[in-house]
Amino acid sequence: MSSESAGDVVSSFIEKQLTTERATKASLETRGLAVITSAGTLTTLLLALSALVAQRPAYALPGGAWVPISVAATAFLLSAVVAVYSNAPMKSMTVAPAAFKEHLTDKYWGAPKSEAVRAVANSQLILLGAVQNQNKKKALILMAAIIGETIGVIAIGVTVIMLVTV
Template sequence: MTTAGDVIGEFISAQLDVVRARRASLEARGLAVITSSGALVTLQLALVTLLPQAPEAPHPAGRALIAASTVSFLAATIGGVFSNLPRKAFHVSPQSLLPHISPDFWDASEKEARKAITTIQLKVLISAERTTRVKARTVLISFCCEMAGISCLTAAVMLTLLRP
């Protein structure tokens, strides 16, 4: 017979799998931001090199926009790196399992063991969810910085090309 505790335990275990998959996805997205920002900075440098070197080119506002895009790409890259940094999280230590193999607990019912495991899994889930939220915010901010950099760079190109 399945008990409510069994159902809750399975649910917590499934949620833990979801959070771990989400964390891995966010870390991959953070790496993508680093890669794409690096490629965009390379294109930006090529653009700056190819622009005429006369004092009137690029447009003064374009120069400021190119500088702003550089800062934005740098911020996006830093955010991508930050999203992949290891975070302090609750992990099951072997020491914490010692009470569960004591003679008093060893002969306890299966129900007690499931309850103990579910409690530990819930602590891991709470910690993992907290760190995943931080990673999600960091990746979102990184994407926004990257979009700002692209916008600034595009505006700089347009100012330069459309300049009379």
């Protein structure tokens, strides 16, 4: 038989969930940086394509080709900006020291371990909710950036097809 109480089990579970959410936050921010990098690379590719086309003497861009080029440039710019926003600092998720000040009084200092476990679990549960909300916002922002980048890639593909089939 384990000497662990139900409170210990719940507290451990909440702590693991909080650790998982913090890892998710870091992962979302890393993916945001990847979108920024790839949007920059794809914008460079778009500029190189434009420069290559512009170097050809007496070359006129096929009618309407400026539309997907403009869409691609705009989509890459917006996806990079949105991805930067996904990495913007958000409010730090920590417990205010004052929240545990009363637990340093004589009344609580000698209290059973279960009271401390409950207080810590309660604070971690509040933090868990806040971190989950931040992660949902970051995930939505990141999804918008990825969609923008996808639109840009499709627009480049359309442009290349238009240029090749002329």
